[in-house]
Amino acid sequence: MSVSPEAPLRVLFCIGVNQNFFDLPTGQGKGVWDGFTSMLAQLHGLPGVTVLGTVDDDQHMVGPSGSWPWTCYVLADVADQPTVAAVCNLFRTVQVGEHGLWRYMKIEARVGRPLPDPEPAR
Numbered sequence: 001m002s003v004s005p006e007a008p009l010r011v012l013f014c015i016g017v018n019q020n021f022f023d024l025p026t027g028q029g030k031g032v033w034d035g036f037t038s039m040l041a042q043l044h045g046l047p048g049v050t051v052l053g054t055v056d057d058d059q060h061m062v063g064p065s066g067s068w069p070w071t072c073y074v075l076a077d078v079a080d081q082p083t084v085a086a087v088c089n090l091f092r093t094v095q096v097g098e099h100g101l102w103r104y105m106k107i108e109a110r111v112g113r114p115l116p117d118p119e120p121a122r
Helices: 019-023 030-045 081-093
Strands: 009-017 049-056 072-078 105-112
Touching: 009 081, 030 049, 030 072, 030 081, 072 081, 081 105
Parallel strands: none
Antiparallel strands: 009 072, 009 105, 049 072
16 A cells, blocks of 8 residues: 555544542542543644544543553544644643643554555455
8 A cells, every 4th residue: 555645644642541630539520621622622623633533431441541541542634743743732731720631631642554445345
């Protein structure tokens, strides 16, 4: 499969919830949720980002996710590496009270390319 230089990057953004979120007193996580939904809106609005799908594993995973399996995922086609970095940077710039979102959540980007479509069965 050949990929043109103009082809977007296929990126899986892996998002985890840090222990700091779970250390919050009961009922004080709403500010983190508000920050997270603000980050998602900004991610969807970034030029050069086409969100293909999301997966939230919060019903089957309880507690912090320091690495795989992550809490949620965003699959997107992204124009270039600087745009991938801009998505990750949202965790630094979106505020939750006096802290950045990164205090409560983390992100990691896996960058690759789409697999080829399978040949039709004969």
